[in-house]
Amino acid sequence: MAVKLRVQYTAQQGYTPLIRRGKRGMEHLELGILEMSSFQNFRARTGEDEVLLVILGGMIHWEAKGHKWEFLGRRKNVFDGKAMAAYVPRGTSFKLTSIGDSQIALCKAKSKEDGEPYIIASEEVKVSQQGEPGFQREVHNILPPERPASRLIAGETFNAPGQWSSYPPHKHDQERPPVESKMEEIYLYKLDPPQGFGLQRIYSPEDGLDEALVVRDNLVVGLPAGYHPVVAAPGYRLYYLWLLAGESRQLLQYDDPDHAWVKHGGGK
DSSP states (O other), X not given: OOOOOEEEOOOOSEEEEEEOTTSTTOSSEEEEEEEXXXXXXXXXXXXXXXXXXXXXXXXXXXXXXXEEEEEEOOOSSTTSSOOOEEEEOTTOEEEEEEEEEEEEEEEEEEOSSOOOOEEEOGGGSEEEEESOTTSOEEEEEEEOTTSSOSSOEEEEEEEOTTXXXXXXXXXXXXXXXXXXXXXXXXXXXXXXXXXXXEEEEEEEGXXXXXXXXXXXXXXXXXXXXXXXXXXXOTTOEEEEEEEEEESSSOOOOEEOTTTTTSOXXXXX
């Protein structure tokens, strides 16, 4: 069994769908990237999905349900501070206007309920330091379970050069609370400097899967199942946007028993 849910994104104007629901085990999640130039508009309707707009870089105006929010986004790129994001519930039309060049991740999940649009300001993003030497990382929780949403959970993780994350290896592909919950996941990677690389091991003994991927800037990986640790090469910072969805928003991670003896602080 090989990891087939991986896409190498090349920046281009407009909206580019990257991972679609219904493909190879992905039941809930979709991810796409929107690139806009100065004062360009983008209009869409969420349909049956809830959508989290994560501003990867640039600044936008956003309109939804008769409300308008202006000058959202402060960072030039993902390595330039905390994210700003906007939540759009299902059945909602929205409009984005770019102020200068912008790049936005559209994180989508099939929704079970209605809701109201709202902003997640950068100062509302909770930051925590996780792990121990060798696997220390900084985790930014953008859409944690305590925020209003139907299925989506999302955040960003930053690996310093040479550091691992999602370590000790964990998975969340079986519904067996309180030990583990079934949640699929997508990673969007970026490297600083962008010519850098990392490595990710994705493995599931039950499915006969054990594969290592070379992580490059703008790689997208879908994770319907399996353990999935990742490491940054020396000299390069590694970032990934992560989004999860399942039948519930209770994230219960199960550590690989072969490696769970390694002391860690938890988290992505």
